[in-house]
Amino acid sequence: MKKQLLHTPDGVRDIYNKECKNKLYLQDKLHKTLLKYGYHDIMTPTFEFFNIFGNEVGTIASKDLYKFFDKEGNTLVLRPDFTPAIARSAAKYYMDDDMPVKLCYLGNTFINSSDYQGRLKETTQCGAELIGDDSISADAEILSMVVDSLLESGLKQFQISVGNSGYFGGLIKAAGLLEEDEEQLRELISNKNFYGVEEFVDTLDLKDDLKGLFKLLGNFDISDDDLQKAKQLAKNYPDILKSVVTLESLREYITAYGIEKYVSYEFGLISDYKYYTGIIFQGFTYGTGEAIVKGGRYNNLLSHFGKNSPAIGFAIVVDQLMAALQRQNIEIPVIEEYALIVFEEAAFKKAISKCTLMRKKGINVEMILKDSERSKEDYAAYAVSNHINKVEFIEE
Numbered sequence: 001m002k003k004q005l006l007h008t009p010d011g012v013r014d015i016y017n018k019e020c021k022n023k024l025y026l027q028d029k030l031h032k033t034l035l036k037y038g039y040h041d042i043m044t045p046t047f048e049f050f051n052i053f054g055n056e057v058g059t060i061a062s063k064d065l066y067k068f069f070d071k072e073g074n075t076l077v078l079r080p081d082f083t084p085a086i087a088r089s090a091a092k093y094y095m096d097d098d099m100p101v102k103l104c105y106l107g108n109t110f111i112n113s114s115d116y117q118g119r120l121k122e123t124t125q126c127g128a129e130l131i132g133d134d135s136i137s138a139d140a141e142i143l144s145m146v147v148d149s150l151l152e153s154g155l156k157q158f159q160i161s162v163g164n165s166g167y168f169g170g171l172i173k174a175a176g177l178l179e180e181d182e183e184q185l186r187e188l189i190s191n192k193n194f195y196g197v198e199e200f201v202d203t204l205d206l207k208d209d210l211k212g213l214f215k216l217l218g219n220f221d222i223s224d225d226d227l228q229k230a231k232q233l234a235k236n237y238p239d240i241l242k243s244v245v246t247l248e249s250l251r252e253y254i255t256a257y258g259i260e261k262y263v264s265y266e267f268g269l270i271s272d273y274k275y276y277t278g279i280i281f282q283g284f285t286y287g288t289g290e291a292i293v294k295g296g297r298y299n300n301l302l303s304h305f306g307k308n309s310p311a312i313g314f315a316i317v318v319d320q321l322m323a324a325l326q327r328q329n330i331e332i333p334v335i336e337e338y339a340l341i342v343f344e345e346a347a348f349k350k351a352i353s354k355c356t357l358m359r360k361k362g363i364n365v366e367m368i369l370k371d372s373e374r375s376k377e378d379y380a381a382y383a384v385s386n387h388i389n390k391v392e393f394i395e396e
Contacts, residue, residue: 011112011121018387019322022332023124026153026325027318030126031106033149037141039104039128044085046108050075052084057304058274059084064113078110082125083275083313084301090131091305097132104128119290120319127295129313134299136246139279140253142312146283146293147259153321154330158285158292160262161220162250163269165276165296166243168217174210174237189268194218197268209233213240217268222247230267246279275301278312287327292320338364338388342379345369346396354394 008014015023035041050067053059059081066078079085082105094101106126113119128145130138143160150158168189172182188196194217201214212233219226227248234241247265254263271280271294278297285292295314302309325332339358343351348369355365366388368379376393383391 011119013120018334021334021336021387023318023322025332025334026322027106027124027126029152030149030316030318031104033152034104034126034128034145036148037102037128037145039102042086042089042103042105043107044079044082044089044105047076047078048085048088050077052088053077053080057084057301060111060272064111066110066112079107080109080111081273082107082109082127082315083129083273083298084304086129086313087131087298087301087311088305090129090309090311091302091307094131095307100133100138101131102128103131123320124318125315126318127313127315129311131302131311132309133312134310136249136253138312139246139250139297140257142295142314143250143254143263143281144257144259146281146295146314146316147257147262149316150262150283150285150293150321154325154332155285155321155328156330157328158262158283159264160281160283160293161264161266161269162247162279162281163266164243164247164278165271165280166239166246166278167213167267168270170234170237170239170243171210171214171217173239175204175206175214177204186270189217189270194268209236213237219268220264220266222265222267227265243278250279271296273298281314283316285324285328287324288320290317290320292317292324336364336387337362337390338366338386339390339392340379340383340386340388341365341367341392341394342370342376343367343394344396347394351394354392 053065055062065080068076070076086103086105090101090103104127106124108122108124110122112121128142130142143162146160177185185197185200188200197217198215201211206214213230216226216230227244230244231241231248234244251265254260269280269282273296275298276296277299280296281294282291283293293314293316295312297310297312299310302311341351341355351367355367358365370393380391
């Protein structure tokens with residue numbers, strides 16, 4: 001029993017010492033980047049009513065939620081996803097606002113998934129939501145914030161892949177696929193099994209133009225020629241055509257922001273979150289198999305909470321970003337001035353006065369009463385192991 005008390009449950013971990021300092025520093029850098037774009041902080045509860053994340057909302061599957069009950073018997077869940085929680089808040093506090101609402105957040109999410117051994121079940125996310133703006137300009141601003149945030153973290157090599165949920169949704173509608181066929185196709189695309197997608201499409205009785213649109217799902221970096229080809233093939237499919245035109249227009253904004261080297265386009269990009277209605281995107285870099293950022297447009301989500309308003313947002317998974325920075329040997333430049341004051345008991349007044357003065361100057365100071373059985377070298381070694389810059393001894 002004692003041994004069990006020393007360990008954390010599967011999927012969560014302690015973060016301490018230098019790693020903790022690095023994470024706090026990184027979170028602060030990301031947060032400040034969002035504030036530079038004029039976004040305002042919001043904090044939502046760690047747990048909410050189950051219905052906030054129910055199946056009809058289109059977020060995390062019910063089986064992957066941490067559920068419990070309050071004293072009244074209501075089913076509550078630990079927050080698995082910030083977006084529905086912020087949508088609920090926006091519907092409550094900005095119900096009558098007809099101007100854009102820009103919100104940003106930092107906090108932990110909890111997903112009880114056992115699909116991948118070693119995956120964290122508690123992760124920290126930093127993100128933003130732009131509510132009340134359905135323009136391509138808003139889409140581009142969100143993507144610019146993503147790129148700026150990752151650059152501010154110190155990351156140099158990464159790619160943001162952008163697609164449009166309307167493309168896949170339009171294909172399903174035009175092909176008249178049943179729900180089980182849609183799920184099979186989703187799984188093939190999620191696994192990047194595009195040979196399997198072609199085999200699946202060949203079993204369907206489809207027009208040549210629709211088959212051509214299905215084949216474009218396998219293009220990982222859509223060119224201008226691909227966009228023109230897709231527009232030509234989609235002339236008779238309004239939903240698909242709209243998604244292609246949106247990506248085409250978005251490219252111009254991305255170029256204006258000067259971030260085109262970090263952004264690629266992919267018709268086959270899909271998301272497990274069913275609430276997305278427009279562009280969707282994921283960010284990847286070396287050193288992690290998971291996306292370090294996810295986001296997209298969700299124009300219908302707020303209607304679940306009584307407010308009809310378009311919206312778009314993203315979340316950076318801080319833990320994945322930390323792992324990528326470490327594996328790419330990118331140092332997080334935490335610069336803090338720490339001092340250690342080792343004092344003899346008879347000199348405690350002098351030590352307290354010294355520490356108070358140093359703290360007023362912004363220096364972090366640790367006080368330790370000197371142990372007569374320890375040498376100055378012992379305290380110097382202690383300072384090194386705790387990343388303390390300066391050691392001073394105050395004697396009687």
